Amino acid sequence: MISYKASVVLVPCACGVLILLLLLHLKTVKFKNFSLAVEARNPEHLVMERLEKARRRVNRVKLLCWVMTGPDTIITKGRAVLETWGPQCNKLLFMTDGNDTPQMPGKVVLPHVGGGRGGLVGKSKEAWRYVYKHFRSDYDWFYKCDDDTYTVVQNLKLLASGLQMAKPYYLGFHINRGSAEWLSGGAGYLLNRASLSLLEQQLSSPSNCIESGSKALNASSEDMLISYCLRRANVLITSSLDAHGKNRFLPLTPELHLPKGAMAKTDYKWVLQFYTDRATTRMDGSECCSNLAISFHYITADAQRTLHYLVHRLHVFGSRLSDLELPEVLETSA
Numbered sequence: 001m002i003s004y005k006a007s008v009v010l011v012p013c014a015c016g017v018l019i020l021l022l023l024l025h026l027k028t029v030k031f032k033n034f035s036l037a038v039e040a041r042n043p044e045h046l047v048m049e050r051l052e053k054a055r056r057r058v059n060r061v062k063l064l065c066w067v068m069t070g071p072d073t074i075i076t077k078g079r080a081v082l083e084t085w086g087p088q089c090n091k092l093l094f095m096t097d098g099n100d101t102p103q104m105p106g107k108v109v110l111p112h113v114g115g116g117r118g119g120l121v122g123k124s125k126e127a128w129r130y131v132y133k134h135f136r137s138d139y140d141w142f143y144k145c146d147d148d149t150y151t152v153v154q155n156l157k158l159l160a161s162g163l164q165m166a167k168p169y170y171l172g173f174h175i176n177r178g179s180a181e182w183l184s185g186g187a188g189y190l191l192n193r194a195s196l197s198l199l200e201q202q203l204s205s206p207s208n209c210i211e212s213g214s215k216a217l218n219a220s221s222e223d224m225l226i227s228y229c230l231r232r233a234n235v236l237i238t239s240s241l242d243a244h245g246k247n248r249f250l251p252l253t254p255e256l257h258l259p260k261g262a263m264a265k266t267d268y269k270w271v272l273q274f275y276t277d278r279a280t281t282r283m284d285g286s287e288c289c290s291n292l293a294i295s296f297h298y299i300t301a302d303a304q305r306t307l308h309y310l311v312h313r314l315h316v317f318g319s320r321l322s323d324l325e326l327p328e329v330l331e332t333s334a
Contacts, residue, residue: 003166007201008271009115013285018136018214018304021271026141034314040060044161046210053334054158055104057158057161057162058154058157058158058161060161061090061136061140061141061142061157061160061161062090062133062139062140062141063089063090063091063139063141063142063143063146063153063156063160064089064090064091064092064093064131064138064139064141064142064143064272065089065091065092065143065145065151065155066091066092066095066108066127066131066142066143066144067081067086067092067093067094067095067144067145067146067147067149068095068120068123068124068127068144068145068146068147068222069094069095069096069146069147069183070096070097070098070115070116071096071097071098071115071332073147073148074094074096074107074147075102075104075260075262076100076301077148077297077300077301077304078094078096078104078147078302079104079301080301080302080305081094081147081304082094082105082106083278083304083305084150084304084305084307085150085151085152085153085304085308086106088153088154088160089143089153089250090139090221091135091138091139092105092106093106093107093108093127093131094107094108094122094147095105095108095126095127095311096108096109096110097110097113097114097115097119097123099111104147108127108130110123110126110127110130111126112126113126113150118119118220120221120222121210121214121220121221121222121225123222124144124185124222124223124225124226125203125210126161127228128144128145128196128199128200128203128226129200129203131196131269132196132197132199133275136193136196136197136200136268139193140160140165140192140193141157141160141190141191141192141193142190142191142192142196142278143156143189143190143191144185144187144188144189144191145186145188145295146186146188146297148186148297148298148299149186149187149188149295149296149297150296150299150303150304150308151188151294151295152253152293152294152295152309152311153171155248155292155293155294156190156197156294158292158297159171159190159240159292159294160190160192160246163238165190165192165193166194167192167194168191168192168193168198168233168235169190169191169192169195169235169236169238170183170184170189170190170191170227170230170235170236170237170238171183171189171190171238171239171240171249172184172187172188172189172190172237172240172249173187173240173247173249173250173251174191174237174239174240174275174277175271175274175275176274176275177274180224180228181227181237181248182221182223182224182226182227183223183227183237184223184251184297185221185222185223186223186251186297186298187224187249187250187251187295187296187297188249188294188297189226189249190221190240191230194229195235198233198234198235199226199229199230199231199233199235201227201233202229202230202232202233203229209225209228209229209232210225210229212228213225213228213229239282241290242291242292244290244292245277245281246276246281246282246287246288246289246290247281247283247288247289247293248292248293248294248295249289249292249293249295250289250293250295250296250297250298251268251271251293251297252271252296252298253296253297253298253299253303254289254307257283257284257288257289257296258284258285258286258289259284259285260285260286260287261284262281262283262284263284263287264284265309271283272284292298
């Protein structure tokens with residue numbers, strides 16, 4: 001049994017030990033919090049964290065890509081798409097006319113459509129209706145392009161991942177000629193499920209938007225007429241410029257966009273006159289294109305393979321993760 005005198009000595013000592021342990025614990029917690037704060041301020045740590053969040057968002061995107069092609073090009077340009085960027089889509093379809101086309105994974109022969117440039121409007125209409133009928137519930141986003149379009153699918157998914165699915169979207173390279181505005185079919189354009197449903201309503205309506213659009217615009221271009229149909233459904237074009245005001249969807253080749261002045265010397269100089277953001281955005285020179293560019297057009301089969309190597313396989317030794325530009329969630333309207 002502890003005597004009264006001993007307890008008088010031991011109790012204060014025990015209290016002192018407890019206080020010392022508490023102080024040490026508080027210092028440890030403070031040091032841990034300080035370490036976490038230092039770690040949180042580390043730029044590379046922040047980049048890795050943002051990269052991982054962006055990667056999770058991108059992986060959740062379910063994207064169907066359909067490629068406008070034909071009997072004369074499916075075996076060359078279509079095959080190049082299949083061997084390069086195409087399989088990165090969650091679903092890849094090649095929309096063509098004529099039963100004599102070679103077998104190809106994802107090939108869809110559209111009935112009752114003509115070939116050549118004159119058949120593009122009918123082919124686009126039937127392709128969109130086919131996608132709606134068979135795949136509207138399976139995918140969230142729907143991308144149309146030509147068989148000579150090179151697409152960086154992960155950048156396309158990144159753009160889509162920052163948008164809210166409840167709102168109808170229509171994104172691509174924006175052209176405005178005053179009396180008409182539309183998104184370039186060659187640069188590729190993107191719809192979500194809400195827009196696809198509204199487009200189907202227009203395409204299946206007795207007051208055919210394709211026919212009325214042809215008369216109203218005096219045009220026979222599939223991208224102009226699909227845009228007209230969407231506008232009738234109150235689906236407006238959404239800006240797809242990046243955070244620096246640069247284009248993600250490019251309607252021409254890198255050789256025409258990147259050298260300053262090259263485009264003006266060709267038949268494509270109209271792009272410089274009529275693209276919507278010409279007052280604030282360059283279309284040629286080193287500042288022409290987003291670091292998160294999505295597409296280029298008029299790409300040959302061989303160039304598809306070259307671009308794919310440069311984009312996906314070539315690495316620069318010593319590149320730093322902190323050099324990456326990872327955008328916040330995008331929610332901007334034109």
